[in-house]
Amino acid sequence: MSENTENQQDGKIIQINIEEQMKTAYIDYSMSVIVGRALPDVRDGLKPVHRRVLFGMNELGNNSNKPYKKSARIVGEVMGKFHPHGDSSIYDTIVRMAQPWSLRYMLVDGQGNFGSVDGDMPAAMRYTEIRLQRMAEAMLEDIDKETVDFSLNFDDTLEEPTVLPTRIPNLLINGASGIAVGMATNIMPHNLTEVVDGLIAYIDNRDITIEELVKHVKAPDFPTGGIIYGYEGVKQGFETGRGRVVVRGKINVETSKAGRERLVIYELPYQINKAALHQKIAQLADDKIIEGISEARDESDRDGMRLVIDLKREAIANVVINQLYKYSELQTSYGINNVALVKGRPRVLNLKEMLAEFVDFRHEVVVRRTRFELRKAEEKAHILQGYLIALDHLDEVIALIRASRTPDEAKDGLMSRFELSEIQSKAILELRLQRLTGMERDKIKEEYDEVMKLIAYLKDVLSDEGLRFKIIKDELEDVRKRFGDERKTEIQYLASEMRMEDIIAEEDVVITISHLGYIKRTSAYDYRQQKRGGRGALGGKTREEDYIEHLFVASTHHTMLFFTEKGRCYWLKVYEIPEGEKSGKGRAIQNLINLPTDDKIRAIIDIKDLGDKDFISSHYIVLCTSNGIIKKTLLEEFSRPRQNGVNAITVNEGDQLLEAKLTNGNSEIMMAIKSGRAIRFPENTVRDTGRGAIGVRGIEVDNDKDEVVGMICVNKEDATRTVLVVSEKGFGKRTDIEEYRITNRGGKGVKTINITEKTGSLIAILDVTEKDDLMITCKSGITIRMAVADIREAGRATQGVRLIRLDDTDEIAAVARLDEQEEEKLDNEGMEGEGSEQLRDDSSEDPGTATAEASEDETPAE
Structure with a gap:
């Protein structure tokens, strides 16, 4: 099938196959969604909207050690400069990055009402205030040292980073989920301490197997805690990039003063709405699907979650717990689908591939940062060298400058008389008089010696791959020390999966x-x-x-x-x-x-x-x-x-x-x-x-x-x-x-x-x-x-x-x-x-x- 289309410029009619046209247009659209909206980058684990929010906050100086700024101000900044979409999509992104039950490691520090685990909506952006978390600052560190590529924004007036030079393995620790066109991603959050241990183990041994890596990165670690029930799906996800993880809420059994037993749910599976779960449990009791429940009530407060279920006198606690897992969302399964953008193309990644991509990116960042620092150090050494030459011939320099009618004449005279570069000559002419004292000359000499040592070290880094990977390991260990914590989610192995005796002393x-x-x-x-x-x-x-x-x-x-x-x-x-x-x-x-x-x-x-x-x-x-x-x-x-x-x-x-x-x-x-x-x-x-x-x-x-x-x-x-x-x-x-x-x-x-x-x-x-x-x-x-x-x-x-x-x-x-x-x-x-x-x-x-x-x-x- 084809359609006649008139070319307005020369009046000719060009025959176009509508099937091919629709194919091309849809592929362009789907690639735009895949690359520009729905999938995270394997390097910093961020989608474009998250990256733009963090970069925009950094540009505004909205740092963790500064006062909070209105969320509406940040939304306006990001929308006006980098993200030409609706303000609600930007604010929803900010809110999620500030919710402790949504992200394993929050990137935004929020002040005000940011919703609740019951599904309550956050306050409007004009009421809430935000600033960067320290972890987000670690993701933006060295961004001004030419460590990453920048691209033009939507109207070609500003530049924005294509990726953040992160020290944090964000893709693994915070995970990601998104639906693109023809594909989707669902990456589980993990524990930072475990992921850093896995990265260091990979750096020490590039041939490490996934089975050996799993000793370090044990399983997903959800912000809401819970219990991972069964390990086979987790292991499959680590090995192939696709798997299934079953998560259960945590329950305590208490006995009241009257001798009656009650169940207390104090941790939920990831992304489960507590109010909806409460309603579901009450409905199961009313419908007699679960017989042993007499009452369910929510006693949660600022000290923690506490969903209380009173049992009937004849009920057996263990039976009711198993029924809750069976009939309610207290047990939920999640599909692992580790799809991320690698060099602009979507790929399914296993655990080792995700760690390898991050290490390769950190290596690239260290090389680019070192080159930048070397160039700046050499430029500084060049100027200091000019200072030392001028100070060694101070009287001649002063005489030459006094004899010159214009600055350009003085600059040319210094260049020809002392064989200085134009940069050195300009720096000498701008030198303050106080730096001509003997003590200041000693300081300039010390500064020059220090810069030369730095240059030698930076050249060693660029020539020695082992030294570069040592730097990467040191920075990862610093990240673990600053931000690492204990696991929140327990792992419960099934009897069919392994002998517990092998792992218990x-x-x-x-x-x-x-x-x-x-x-x-x-x-x-x-x-x-x-x-x-x-x-x-x-x-x-x-x-x-x-x-x-x-x-x-x-x-x-x-x-x-x-x-x-x-x-x-x-x-x-x-x-x-x-x-x-x-x-x-x-x-x-x-x-x-x-x-x-x-x-x-x-x-x-x-x-x-x-x-x-x-x-x-x-x-x-x-x-x-x-x-x-x-x-x-x-x-x-x-x-x-x-x-x-x-x-x-x-x-x-x-x-x-x-x-x-x-x-x-x-x-x-x-x-x-x-x-x-x-x-x-x-x-x-x-x-x-x-x-x-x-x-x-x-x-x-x-x-x-x-x-x-x-x-x-x-x-x-x-x-x-x-x-x-x-x-x-x-x-x-x-x-x-x-x-x-x-x-x-x-x-x-x-x-x-x-x-x-x-x-x-x-x-x-x-x-x-x-x-x-x-x-x-x-x-x-x-x-x-x-x-x-x-x-x-x-x-x-x-x-x-x-x-x-x-x-x-x-x-x-x-x-x-x-x-x-x-x-x-x-x-x-x-x-x-x-x-x-x-x-x-x-x-x-x-x-x-x-x-x-x-x-x-x-x-x-x-």
């Missing part, structure tokens, strides 16, 4: 679980050894009605099996347990596993590796209940973790699971009851059954008055172990296991400790060796650590010695064994409390006690 930690279900892990070295009978150190701050109930030591690489009083089993890696201060409360265990509110943890087993087939097929879990029921199940039945847990034992009404132990099938089992009796029988008398079975009777218990307090499983070949029993008032002793005769399972057992009002009921039974340490925790939160060797052996019918001094209202809550003493005992200076001196055995305080107790007959077993 293996160390022993102390794990504590409180009566109300708060769990934490603490370094074992925070607990120092103390002498028997001491006051102890505070092991955990708890609420008045709470106290530490379980306390044990495990490696961060192990898996914990949690058994609840209703007979359920849950799994958790030790490194997944939140780390806390020794005096901290910890985190509600419902946040970590899907534990119903009416159930609680009763026993914990530490497994090194659930994937070891030989181990799980040769070991057993032995369970006992408060009513004396015992059950044995193969460990392999518990080797496949499930999010909602599995049934470990069927518990009868009025009973509850009390203890769980790991055995090798060749142990002897001892069970002890509150009234001070214990039974010993071989493990092989209990046949192994499936997870759903009820079990068999282990010891006879009077259900109305008594209950089982503990169970131990001792290997028959291990003759070093003794039985340790502890009463609730702080008394304890060790007894040789052979003092307990082997009886039939299901009997009454024999006396294990003499129970009196002074000792209180039996609280714990453990198997220990003299190499072990003991950790005792009281209901008041006091914790004491002592060597088992300090506890003397005594007959099974004695009441033992005082292990810990308790207040009248306090009782022991938990007793745990540390498998081995630390190789280096920590100094206990400053950790011993009042009354930490060695106490005499209570049996020696009352000489008749031990004799009388030892003479009592054993209770016959049935």
